[in-house]
Amino acid sequence: MDATADELAGVVDLFGGLTRAELERALAEAAYRADGQSVDEAALEEAIEAALESFALVRYDPERGSDAAADGAGPDGDGSEPLLVAGPTAFPTVPDHAEDVPHILDVERRRLDRAALGEAARERFVAVADDAVTADDAERIRTLLDISYDLEAWAPVDCTDERTRLEDALEE
Numbered sequence: 449m450d451a452t453a454d455e456l457a458g459v460v461d462l463f464g465g466l467t468r469a470e471l472e473r474a475l476a477e478a479a480y481r482a483d484g485q486s487v488d489e490a491a492l493e494e495a496i497e498a499a500l501e502s503f504a505l506v507r508y509d510p511e512r513g514s515d516a517a518a519d520g521a522g523p524d525g526d527g528s529e530p531l532l533v534a535g536p537t538a539f540p541t542v543p544d545h546a547e548d549v550p551h552i553l554d555v556e557r558r559r560l561d562r563a564a565l566g567e568a569a570r571e572r573f574v575a576v577a578d579d580a581v582t583a584d585d586a587e588r589i590r591t592l593l594d595i596s597y598d599l600e601a602w603a604p605v606d607c608t609d610e611r612t613r614l615e616d617a618l619e620e
Contacts, residue, residue: 450491451475453504455546457538462550464558465508465531468496474553478546496532503595506535506569510560531558533565536602537595566603573599577610581617589614 451459459474460466466474475492479485499505509530534540550557573595580588593614596607 453499454539454541455543456499457504457534458540458542460532461534461540463555465533467529474549477549477552481545503535504538505532508533508565508568536598566605570605
């Protein structure tokens with residue numbers, strides 16, 4: 449089973465957010481229900497990273513209230529995993545055979561602080577925008593301009609300063 453970014457967002461959205469391990473289990477259940485298919489771990493890893501890069505998924509550590517480190521360590525290095533949450537560019541779509549996954553997995557629906565989640569996504573957006581401007585990557589800058597509007601519609605954040613910086617970088 450190969451999942452798109454929107455399908456990954458659809459699965460995590462069923463629960464409000466999932467750890468990477470929980471997402472893998474959910475997709476494995478859905479794949480098994482779809483005629484005994486399995487999940488290609490390398491393809492899943494690639495799909496998750498692409499979804500994070502495109503802001504279809506956002507990594508969020510509820511304890512820190514921010515974008516969590518990519519290594520999965522919690523705020524005190526305790527190994528607690530951050531959650532993957534449907535992000536501002538996602539059109540969450542539940543993949544075939546995944547609609548019953550919430551009844552199969554023993555994971556409670558998570559209620560997230562939208563303001564803190566939005567701020568975590570904005571912090572990551574600023575870092576990614578900095579990288580794009582530094583690299584003078586016009587294509588990425590244009591993409592990030594679009595994402596800035598999605599981010600503002602998705603969460604109570606203001607990306608005006610970052611958008612101005614991105615626009616200025618394109619004009620130079």
